[in-house]
Amino acid sequence: MRSLVLIGHGSHLNGDSAAAVARYAELLRAQNLFDEVIEAYWKEEPSLRQVLRTTASSDVTLIPLFISEGYFTETVIPRELGLGHQGPVPPEGVGRVIGGRTVRYTLPYGVHPRxxxxxxxxxxxxxxxxxxxxxxxxxxxxxxxxxxxxxxxxxxxxxxxxxxxxxxxxxxxxxxxxxxxxxxxxxxxxxxxxxxxxxxxxxxxxxxxxxxxxxxxxxxxxxxxxxxxxxxxxxxxxxxxxxHPAVAEVILQLAAEAHGAGDRGGDTEPNHHEAWATFQALAEGGTRVGEVMITPYGGLFELRHMLDEGRPSAELVTFVTPEGLRSKVRRDDGGRHRPVQTLRTLPRGWRAVLNERDLRLGMHFVYPAVVEESYAHHHRNLHCTPWPSTARRQTGLYAKVQRATPDQVEAVARELCSGCLRTRLWGGETLSATFFAGVPGGLPCAEACTCFVAAVREKVGGRAAE
Incomplete structure (x- = not known):
């Protein structure tokens, strides 16, 4: 097995910022050269800190979809992924073993001669x-x-x-x-x-x-x-x-040239497989996760907003691919960008009918990393990162969050986190049960998201948070 992760910058405010990364992921997914192709972003979800939990294979290639080498590719991305590398990336990339996964990190595509x-x-x-x-x-x-x-x-x-x-x-x-x-x-x-x-x-x-x-x-x-x-x-x-579509070929060439890419590939990552096998069993009996209802549907699975329960299917827009679903759930009913997918702004008026293979990708688009993190919390082995540790990790323009007072941090939490489905474990809140134990709203938050970090930066700087 092999997993390919495309890394983009993303944006809190611009919903089109991630469009190119998503399109390349879709193009490469259709070629079936990797067992999975997923995305990760610095400024929206799925985040860099979450993405390795979501890969199904123990063999992962990470390609930064950036135009040039620089602060993000040499400092931010390696730091957030825990690569233990800072500075220029060698031509063959960087290879590491992280949490049992073989991880390869390449140069950004923009520096490739093609x-x-x-x-x-x-x-x-x-x-x-x-x-x-x-x-x-x-x-x-x-x-x-x-x-x-x-x-x-x-x-x-x-x-x-x-x-x-x-x-x-x-x-x-x-x-x-x-x-x-x-x-x-x-x-x-x-x-x-x-x-x-x-x-x-x-x-x-x-x-x-x-x-x-x-x-x-x-x-x-x-x-x-x-x-x-x-x-x-x-x-x-x-x-x-x-x-440009030709960038997809550049990405594949970078993956082929990555350090150790000629090896046999990896195996199914056991914790990931166990989490999704358990989730599959729940889905086959019908379940709810956050605001999403999942109903078995003639060998397929139907997803819809819980508030659309009972509405005739003819009244809803139907999606039969995960990509179609992705395009819908990334904006709220007013057309506003949703950089954090677990905000209580999931749009209504849709249904997705997906097969077993596409169910995982569809749920990944709706609620990135929620299945993996909830399963880990269900078994009491989800590692949480307290706010001071997250703050100390910030550099550049975001280093100022280290000066935030506890009152400022809590003020941002009241403004921002109150609109999110997740429970702020990193802030000291407790979550007794997840949806794996039958509590639909039991979604853990293991670490402050980049939206929260940005809002704290604005608070410290004396400006209103976006």
């Missing part, structure tokens, strides 16, 4: 006649840039050099949002009458959809500027490289 091809494909999409007009066209590889880590800049410059060597374009420039040379300087730097801008970003988001077009005065995929220092120029604005 990403130059992805940039070129994005350019061809907005300028199909590129082969004919390339010598009248300039390419701008647009990066974010940061003064905190040179790696962010290096990957942009390296890809620009690779494409410059091909000689397809009249000019190739590496420009940045937040460091020099800045993208706002393009009219002075670029002489070609056609200019293709390809954002070297992992996903669509605030920058690619709003700030870049607004700052550059772009009005869609194609914008004509009649007055520039070099005469009329037409700018073609491409989609970000991180959302």
């Amino acid at each position: 990403m130059a091809e992805v940039i070129l494909e994005r350019a061809r999409e907005v300028l199909p006649e590129l082969e004919e007009v390339g010598q009248e066209t300039a390419l701008i590889v647009l990066g974010h840039g940061t003064s905190r880590n040179d790696n962010s800049r290096r990957v942009i410059v390296r890809n620009a050099e690779r494409l410059r060597e091909r000689g397809l374009f009249a000019e190739v420039h590496a420009l940045f949002l937040d460091e020099d040379p800045r993208v706002l300087s393009w009219p002075e730097r670029v002489r070609a009458p056609r200019v293709v801008i390809v954002p070297f970003f992992a996903s669509e988001g605030w920058h690619t959809q709003e700030t870049i077009p607004e700052e550059l005065g772009l009005r869609g995929p194609q914008t004509v500027f009649l007055e520039t220092p070099h005469g009329p120029q037409t700018v073609y604005y491409a989609a970000p490289v991180g959302t």
Whole structure:
């Protein structure tokens, strides 16, 4: 068996931030090259701290879906996963044994040499006649840039050099949002009458959809500027490289090149198998977990919101794949993003009819890690991380949470945790029984989530929590 985990940044506020990671997981899942493909995020669920509990295999490959090496790939992700590694990741990746699992952690996909091809494909999409007009066209590889880590800049410059060597374009420039040379300087730097801008970003988001077009005065995929220092120029604005389907092939190549990837694979992880076998037995008799009702349905399993019990199926939107269910439960009835899946905001008006294999993935999308953590708590072996330990682990912008007073922490808990189904074990609350003992709302919370950490940071900083 092999498990593949795709790691994204995610967002508390932007529900589209994780879309690219989810799409690659779905594409790779369909290829059946791994026994399972799941996701993990820094800023939403399933979280980095939870994800290893949720893998079915003892052989796990973790691939960060980030554009460049830097603070997240070298510090945050290894720390949250407990890899015992900090700093640059070697080309073959990092191998560890954690909790009986063989874990391989690779470089981010953005540094792979094949990403130059992805940039070129994005350019061809907005300028199909590129082969004919390339010598009248300039390419701008647009990066974010940061003064905190040179790696962010290096990957942009390296890809620009690779494409410059091909000689397809009249000019190739590496420009940045937040460091020099800045993208706002393009009219002075670029002489070609056609200019293709390809954002070297992992996903669509605030920058690619709003700030870049607004700052550059772009009005869609194609914008004509009649007055520039070099005469009329037409700018073609491409989609970000991180959302191109070819990235899935880059991910597979990284997995194949990972340290020890040629081994025979792993076995079924025993604790995980036991938890889900027990859950399966509950589902076959009908059960409830949190706000979700599970009913056996002619060899299949129906999931629906508990408040929709008794409603005719014809009145509900029916999903027959876990991915369809995922897209529904990630937003509440008002369309707002749900970064924590156990918030009491599960939307209504749907049902999912899933087979035995898809039931596990469907429940993983609805309530990530809840089955594994509840089963561990049911058997009194769930390890909880007290708030002071979580606070001490934070670095960078979040280090300030270490200064939070107990009153501030409790104030955030009243504001945020009161709307969650989980019981705050890390905060000293007690949970006598879980849904494995017939208590539907018995869901443990073993550690403060990243939403909570962010809210404490805002509280310490004197600003209202999001």
